[in-house]
Amino acid sequence: MRQTFVHVGVLGTFLASVVVASATQEIFKFDAPGFRLSNAIVSPEWHAYIEQLRQNDSLPGISVGVVRLGEDKKPEVQLASWGRRTEEGDGHNMTSDTLFGIASCFKAFLSTSVGLLMDDYPQGRNVTPLPEGLKHFDEGQRHPPQGTELESKTYWRRRLKPRLGPSTPVPTQQPAEVTPPSLDWIAYTGLYKSDDGYLPVTLCSSQSDSTHCRAVVSDFATLDSAIAVATSLYSTYPAVWASHLRLQHFSGDVFNFTFTALFPHGYGQNTSAFEQFESGVTSGWVEFQVDAAKGAVEGFSLVRDLNVCAARARKTGGALSETADAWFGKV
Ligand SMILES: *[C@@H]1O[C@H](CO)[C@@H](O)[C@H](O)[C@H]1NC(C)=O
Ligand SMILES: *[C@@H]1O[C@H](CO)[C@@H](O)[C@H](O)[C@H]1NC(C)=O
Ligand SMILES: *[C@@H]1O[C@H](CO)[C@@H](O)[C@H](O)[C@H]1NC(C)=O
Ligand SMILES: *[C@@H]1O[C@H](CO)[C@@H](O)[C@H](O)[C@H]1NC(C)=O
Numbered sequence: 001m002r003q004t005f006v007h008v009g010v011l012g013t014f015l016a017s018v019v020v021a022s023a024t025q026e027i028f029k030f031d032a033p034g035f036r037l038s039n040a041i042v043s044p045e046w047h048a049y050i051e052q053l054r055q056n057d058s059l060p061g062i063s064v065g066v067v068r069l070g071e072d073k074k075p076e077v078q079l080a081s082w083g084r085r086t087e088e089g090d091g092h093n094m095t096s097d098t099l100f101g102i103a104s105c106f107k108a109f110l111s112t113s114v115g116l117l118m119d120d121y122p123q124g125r126n127v128t129p130l131p132e133g134l135k136h137f138d139e140g141q142r143h144p145p146q147g148t149e150l151e152s153k154t155y156w157r158r159r160l161k162p163r164l165g166p167s168t169p170v171p172t173q174q175p176a177e178v179t180p181p182s183l184d185w186i187a188y189t190g191l192y193k194s195d196d197g198y199l200p201v202t203l204c205s206s207q208s209d210s211t212h213c214r215a216v217v218s219d220f221a222t223l224d225s226a227i228a229v230a231t232s233l234y235s236t237y238p239a240v241w242a243s244h245l246r247l248q249h250f251s252g253d254v255f256n257f258t259f260t261a262l263f264p265h266g267y268g269q270n271t272s273a274f275e276q277f278e279s280g281v282t283s284g285w286v287e288f289q290v291d292a293a294k295g296a297v298e299g300f301s302l303v304r305d306l307n308v309c310a311a312r313a314r315k316t317g318g319a320l321s322e323t324a325d326a327w328f329g330k331v
Contacts (some may be wrong), residue, residue: 010207019096019214034074034075035067035075035076035077036070036074036075036076036077037076037078037079038070038076038077038078039076039078040078041068041076041078042064042078042080044065047080050062050064050080050082051075051082054083057137059083060083060084060085060086060087060094061081061082061083061084061085061093061094061098062081062082062083062094063079063080063081063082063094063096063098063100063260064080064081065077065078065079065096066078066079066080072115076253079096080096081093081094081095081096081098082094085098087268087269103240103241108173115165115329121141129158142275155314156295175250177251178249178250178251179251179252179255180252181249181252181274181288182252182253182288182292183290183295183296183297184291185205185233186205186207186208187205187295187296187297188203188233188288188297189202189203189204189205189207189213189233190202190203190330190331191330191331192299192300192328192329192330192331193328193329193331194271194302194326194327194328194329195327196325196326196327197326198302198326198328199235199237199238199239200331201235201237201245201328202235202236203233203234203235203247204216204217204233204234204235205217205232205233205234206230208231216234216235216236217229217234217264218243218264219244219264220244220246220262220264222236222264222265223262223264223273223274223275224246224274228248231248231249232246232247232248232249232305233246233247233255234246234247234256239259241261241282242259242260242261242277242282242317243260243261243262244258244259244260244261244262245257245259246260247286250285253287253288253289253290254285254286254287254288255285255286255287255288255300256283256284256285257283257284257285257286257302258277259277259282259283259319260275260276260277260282261275261276262275263275263276282304284302284303284304284305284306284325285303286300286301286302286303286328287300287301287303287320287324288300289301289321297330298329298330299321299327299328299329299330300327300328301320301321301324301326301327301328302324302325302326302327302328303325304325304326305322305325308325309323309324309325
């Protein structure tokens with residue numbers, strides 16, 4: 001059985017946040033001894049399918065490298081690309097040498113390195129004893145993870161779908177009855193720090209009057225409705241996978257959060273605002289802890305994975321500030 005590995009790279013607007021990484025990349029050359037270039041791996045139907053995918057998802061360019069073992073068990077490589085690598089016209093077509101900013105590459109590296117280690121057993125290069133109960137690796141166990149191509153395609157498509165606003169607002173689940181926050185909006189603004197691996201955040205509201213906050217709020221106002229702007233807290237969040245944090249009021253001291261990559265002035269020649277985030281991955285809710293007597297906010301608990309937090313709570317019986325995924329203390 002032939003083993004085919006496919007890696008699909010997609011040039012999408014999300015690259016703005018990770019494009020810094022490409023400055024230190026080098027072009028990946030297929031000059032390894034024993035590799036043979038082939039034009040016969042990718043069928044014309046698959047070629048047409050990728051072009052359709054590119055057009056359907058408004059992707060400027062796609063580049064694909066396919067490696068498989070030929071009849072003689074020697075590796076064959078086919079490189080192909082579709083679309084353009086810049087916004088300019090002809091003469092700027094995507095090529096197999098076009099560099100991408102890449103993200104979420106650990107799967108490829110992890111599965112390849114584990115595959116190499118596994119392959120060392122039948123080749124007799126690894127003599128480490130196998131775990132108890134496992135006598136040998138058979139063919140089935142040595143196959144690469146199934147559905148790799150499909151999974152990565154679904155992943156990229158999900159990742160690259162821009163979220164638009166305010167013309168197509170993200171549906172929000174409303175509580176039966178919304179109660180206002182315990183304190184004035186302005187009491188929730190200011191600097192918060194976490195010891196749980198998150199960057200510090202400076203929350204702003206539409207009532208904040210610092211130059212910084214006015215800029216943050218006006219960036220969000222390109223996407224959020226006026227009502228949403230009046231009932232949200234916003235911060236910058238300069239990570240590789242996000243640029244901003246939005247806390248949209250749910251009820252009481254509970255807010256829904258989204259770590260999002262904001263493009264208030266669009267990207268490249270297209271200046272329409274949009275944002276990008278992975279729903280369910282970089283979103284959840286936070287609950288502020290308020291000292292009512294002092295009329296002050298102490299901090300907020302961030303819940304990203306409800307099941308994990310619930311399991312932690314069952315185990316320790318601790319309060320939300322201890323069992324949540326992160327605690328941000330107000331400075
Ligand atoms: C592209 O969109 C058309 C029309 O919605 C659909 O029929 C087709 O299956 C799509 N192709 C791909 C590759 O997603
Ligand atoms: C660029 O790609 C288009 C469409 O695939 C093709 O028609 C055109 O000839 C290509 N231009 C160059 C310079 O290769
Ligand atoms: C917002 O948070 C509340 C409280 O946890 C939750 O019930 C609701 O589903 C969340 N809404 C969205 C859109 O995530
Ligand atoms: C410009 O960007 C917006 C938002 O991402 C999108 O809806 C629109 O289709 C784009 N326009 C063009 C001409 O690509």
